[in-house]
Amino acid sequence: MIVSRRWLEALLGRSLVAREVAERLTMTCAAVEAVVPVHQDLGDVLVGQVLETKPHPNADRLTLCLVDAGGVGGPLEVVCGAPNVQAGRKYPFAPVGATLPGGVKLERRKIRGVESNGMLLSARELGLGPDHAGILELDTPAAPGTRFLDAVPVADDQLVLDVPANRPDLLCHKGVAREVAAVLGGTVKLPEIPGGKAVGRSGGPSDRPAVRQSDRGVVDGVEIRLEDPEGCPRYIAAVIRGVRVGKSPEWLAARLAAVGQRAINNVVDATNYVLFELNQPLHAFDLARLRGPAVVIRRAKSNEPITTLDGVARKLTAEMTAICDAERPTIVAGVMGSAESEVSEKTTDLVLECAYFQPTRIRRTRRALGLTSESSYRFERGIDLLGMPDAMRRAIDLIVAVAGGELREAPLDLWPKPEQSRSVFLRPARVSHLLGVEVPRGDIERVLSAIGFVAAPKDERLAVQVPGWRPDVTREADLIEEVARLRGYDVLPDDLRPYRPGTVPDAPALRARSRVRDQLVRAGMLEARTLPLGAPDGPDAVEIRNPLSAEHAHLRARLLPGLVRRVEYNWAGTVRDLRLFEVGTVFKRGKGAPEEWTSVAGVLTGAQRPLHWSAKVPDMDLWDLKYHFELAVQVASPGALVQPLPTGVGWQAVVGEQRVGWAGPLEADAPRWAGALFGFEVRLSEVAPARPAYRPLPATPSVVRDVALVLPGGVTAAAVGEALRRAGGTLLESLEVFDEYRGPKLKGGERGVAWRLTFRDPARTLREAEVDQVIMTALKALEEELDVRRRES
Amino acid sequence: MSDLLAALNALRERLTEVPQADERRLRELKTEILGRKAGALTHILAAVPSLEPKDRKAVGGVANALKRDFETAFAARERELKRASVAAGDLDLTMPGRAGWQGGLHLVTQVVDEICEIFRELGFTRAVGPEAESERNNFYALNFPHDHPALDAQDSFYVGDGVVLRTHTSPVQIRTLEAYPPPIRVVIPGQVYRRDPFDPSHSPVFEQIEGLVVDEGVTFVDLKAALTAFARRFFTSDTTVRFRPSYFPFTEPSAEMDVRCQICKGSGCPTCKQSGWMEILGSGMVHPAVLDNCGVDSERYTGYAFGMGPERIAMNRYGVSDIRLFWEDDVRFLSQFARPHR
Structure with a gap:
């Protein structure tokens, strides 16, 4: 809502400082988002009086004027191109050195050989209107040399008020003035209408009419039928005859301009004025075009056509309220009228409508039609049901003042079920x-x-x-x-006081997210966030019914596809080394609401470590993937087993029969220079990994033995490790693979794998011979079970 | 046997060579004496098992002692040489060190974590709820009127009949109030969705942190106290805050909290749109209708709630100008914030 400082001043009968008003409103009522000075850039402009004119010696269309601008140096010679310049009149005048709207500084210059000491200005040059046909004639008693802004009250401030959805009263100047008065002082009183008859506030026909608890009546020969009291609980109508539709007076056009509204004609402007003054939307329509003549407020019929004021042919539904004449809809109630019924230059008699429309009805209507207006915005929020007669009276006074005409009969106030003002108890x-x-x-x-x-x-x-x-x-x-x-x-003070601790335990789901994030960050990965909206990923993808765009019409079912897109994005920026992970929600179609759970995914590509001069750094490969996958699984799904995929290259994490994680090479749109891309994804469990148990540190020495073995085709390291463990029993503390050999020294299909075995007995020092014995046993078992033999060096 | 002892004595003489040896000579000495195949001492040790039992002990003892002495001497000389080479200045110490990759949390995660930590200091635990949520929990139990303009700011994505992607974390207030008895003191971080197209300051998906406190005798003063304490811990201890009226259907009275712009300190700059203030969070006293809707006695219990946007806060604090940077996952962006900095 744009609020004019001058309009507030008129309502409060006092002057205001825009900044102060903004500050107080923000702190006690609603935020003022901006204070925009209006026409305050005219400070250098003066009132100038043209003393005499003579033709320019070198140009037919130019005039030489002698201008009195109050300066000590006497009148100035000024060249003017306007056809309407006349000696004796006053005009806005910019002396040399003045800054004009738009920031242009006026310089002394020669025009067709004659020096001009300033400039007489048009409305457009002042930013006051579109008129550039001539210079602006001033009707002011102010002496030449007076500041233009002091002589002509156009300087204003617009306060941009952020009105919350529950405060319709702040959508008009009276409502804002009420709040200003409450905090800065002042009394709210509607300003006199310039040129209005100083009619007393009683006795005139526009005075508060008697409420009729009825759904029909006649006002000045026009029948009013309220057939939809649910959609329109209260309807006041007046007939004004003999108006002259034309241009609004300056003051009215200026008021509307101050809040960013364009003047249309005096009748429409008067109704708009009341809208912005009192928050009562009004509608004036041409009585001559009203069949009947009757006004019928009823539910629209399904598919009933109307062409609204914006020139669009629309179809109504039975959920909407329409204002009709005896035959058809002329207004979509509370939203917009039709071109046909609108007040025009030819209108002489008009029907003025002041109604209350049910807010949710208006909201549904404007959403269904995709049509919002200043009126619908206000009806939707709820206007002042009790203040309607006052608004109607104000509107009538205003129309009669600016457009003439006569109210022959008091307005008709149909209110089948009148309401009293509400009382609320407060302790x-x-x-x-x-x-x-x-x-x-x-x-x-x-x-x-x-x-x-x-x-x-x-x-x-x-x-x-x-x-x-x-x-x-x-x-x-x-x-x-x-x-x-x-x-x-x-x-209010802001001192912390004691509090009772809450009953809600810290969410295990968030702890689980932190655990896996920390684990992967420690492994050198960067956390990413990818949009959960995208293309469908599988048949169970959750569809969004009202997406912003076709490519964002589904919820993600996995994180990996999104991460691969981010890798490609980074590749496009010629970044080669990438280690990204994400912890996020994924979705799949469920019964009723979608199912959702948290997933962890990572992608790896490029160098294993940052470049270093001491050695060549290899690229990430499958074994880096396996390491990162295992790191993730350890904390994301404690107890899950990582095992090779049944087919293809990669691994899976399983809990019992259920696969909870996957890791493998990925396809992507990769530039030639990119490294291989790998990725993994694990379903995040809220279960924390088992708490580590302290094992006493060894007090006895270990014996370390390296054993090189030849594995026939089809025998896995895991199987060999298993057999070694069995044979090693409790003395075998740990075993690690430290080498693999494939090559001509071995038969086809065979490979050499070397293990480092660490033996220890926590109770005593092991003898070499014991260890030899264990290894012999192990080798024997390996040979028998797996056909694995020791490799000759 | 005496041959062996003599040989051992001769070898012992050679211990004196060790402290003079340069790097190459040291390698040779190690091979000559302790080498696995040709080492002199290795040979002697290998011969020990074949000696008479009484000699075995004598020779073995001397040989093993000598082996230890050589090992100690070699190790000492190696350390000495290493130190010497550094001191000698043949290293260019400006050469870069060997690095590993620096991992890091996303900036938004860091800010969320930091905010939650501050509230933990103030006695809050964390709660969560689903992202696909019923209209009832997302709107109506929170006292949003049906068909009301208040819904306009919450344009939502629908994923089922009466199921939306939550437009705020506030539905977790409902879930928490229905699942736990007061006192309740939680913060609720989570992702939320609104039907806003991307632009520099809007994203259809963003993070929010909600807070909810419900107990007997909780007042507006407690709201101000907790949120002011939060602001002073998150920003600086002398941060100025202000509370001003606002509107949320689920709080009454409602308040917006601003802090003095951290960039211009109140004099006005483009970041704060010349206002000198930054909007940080919305808050208010829990609307009695919300408590009633959740079966909590609104006469006995009162409470406050608040909500804030970590992306906005991160943008303000780190000077990030475009919210879309948070979704691009450009590692040149992500790695700027990877280094621990608080």
Whole structure:
């Protein structure tokens, strides 16, 4: 909502400093996002009076003017190109050295051989309007040399107010002025309408009409039928005859311009003025085009056509309320009228509508039509149901003042089920209870009454009458907020007090995520985050029903595809060495809601270590993959076994029969210079790995033996290791593979694998002979079971 | 036998050669004396088992002692040579050291962790909930009115009938209130989704951290105290904060917390859009309707809740200008934050 500082000043009858207003509103009401100065860039412009004119010696269309701009040096000679320049008149004048809107600094220069000591300005040059046909004539008593801004009140500030969805009252100047008055002082009073008849506030036909608890009536020959009181609980109509539709007076156009609205014609501008002043959307339509003449407020028929003001042919549904004449819809209620019924230059008699439309009805309608207007925005949030007659009166006064015409009959106010203003009980003790400080009852009453609530004591409580413009206030907590914000949140202390610890245990799921992240970071991997939205990954992929785009229409089922895309992205940036991992949520279709769980995935490519001068660094290979996979599985799925894939190159992690992890080489769109790409993915379990148990440190020496073996084809290192372990019994502390040989010294299919075995007896020093004996036994077993023999050196 | 003893004595003489040996000579000496195939001492030791039992002990004892002495001398000389070569200055010590890859957490994870740690110091544990969530938990149990403009800021992705990708972490408030009795004191980090296209400051998926405290006698002062303490621990101890009115359907009163812009210290700069303040979080006293919806007695219990966006906070603190950088996973970006720095 754009708020004009000048408009607020008019409502409050006092001057305001925009910055101060912004600051106070932000701290007590709603955030002011920006303060935009309007026309304050005209500070160098003066009022100039043309004393005499004569033709330019060298140009037919130019005039030489003698201008009095109040300067001590006397009148100045100025060249002017405008056809409307006349001696004796006053115009905006920019002297040499003045800065004009847009930041241009005016210099003295010769125009067709004659020096010009300044410039007379058009509306467009001042940024005041599109008019550039001539210079702007000023009708002002101000003396020549007066600052233009002091003579013509156009300088303003726009306050850009971020109005929350629950505060429709802040969508108009009166509502904002009310808040300003509550914190800065002042009384809100509607300004006099310039040129309006100084009619008293009673007795005129526009005065508050009697409410009719009926759904139909006639006003000045026009029949009004309220057939949809659910969609439109209250409808006030007036007929104004004999208006002259035309241009709005300056002041009205200026008011609207101040809030960024374009002037259209005096009738429409008057209704817009009331919209921005009182938050009451109004609609004026041409009585001559109204068949009947009747106004029927009813549910639209399914597929009923209407061409809205924006020129689009639309179809209505039975869920929408339409304002119709005797035959067909002329307005989509609360949203937009039709071109056909709109007020035009030819209109003389009009019907003025002041209605309350049910907020959710309007919301559904505008969403269904994809059509939002200033009116629908306000109806959707709830306008002041009780303030409608006042808004109607203001609108009538305004239209009559700016467009003429006559109200022959009081407006018709149809309100089949009138409502009283709501009362909410407030316990003053509860205010202190919730805010944590004592708030005196007097403070509560004062603060509430400052913004239009009426508080009356009732037992230990206050019965607080809620004004119609505050549909958001329905219970005690809402009133406590009013008290708290208007006193200011900053007055409350912020000292930490003792608290009771909570009953919720720290989430195991987050601990599991941290464990695996830390594990992979220690292994030199960088954490990535990939978008969970993408192309479908498998038949169980969860589809998004209303995606932003076709390529982001599914939820990911795995992390690896996303990570591969990130590798390609990095490759595109010519980065070759990559170790990325992600811990994230993945989804698959389930019964009802999708199933989701946490997954861990990593990708590896490029050098094993950063480049170093001391040695050539090899690229990551399958064995780096296996190491990282095992690291991840250890903490992500404690107890899972890593084993070779049944087919193909790679590994899987299994818990019982279930595969919980996969690792292997990956395909990608790789540049020629890229290394091989490997990846793994493991389902994250919330179970923590077993706590390590302390084993006493060895007090006896170990015996280390290297054993080189020849393995026939098909015998795995795992099988040999298993046999060694069995034979080694408790004395074999550890075994590691430290070499592999394939080559001409062995028969085809065979390979040599060397193990380093460490033996130890924790209780005593082992004798070499014992170890030899164990190794002999092991070799024998290996030969018998696996046909593995010792390799001759 | 006496031959062997004599040979051992002769070998012992050669111990004096060790401290003078250069690197090459040392290698030769080791081979000559202890070499596995041709070492003089190795030969003697090999001969010991074939001696008479009484000689075996005498010779074996002397030979083993000598072996230890040589080993000690060789090791000492090796260390000496190594030191000497460094001191001699034939190394270029400006050459780079040997590195391993530096791993690191994503900046957003770091910020989330840091925020959660601060709240742990303030007595909060962490809670989680699913990302695909019922409309009931995401909206209506949180007191969002049906068909209300408040829903406009929460444009959601639908993945089933009445199932949305959660638009905030607030539905975990509902889950927590329904699963645990007060006192409740939790923070809830997690990923959330909104139907906002990517731009420099918006992403359809982002991180949020929610907080919820419910107990007897919890007040607005407690809200201010906890959140001010958080801000001063996360930023600097002299950070100025302000609380101003806001609107969330699930809190009443509602408040926005701003901190003095960390970049311009309040004088106005492009980062804070000249306001001198940075919006950090939304907060408020838990709306009694939310407590009632979860079966918590709203007369007896009160509470506060808050929510913040770690990406925004990270962008402010680290000067990252575009939220999309968090999703690109450019390692040149990620590795800038890998080094531990707090």
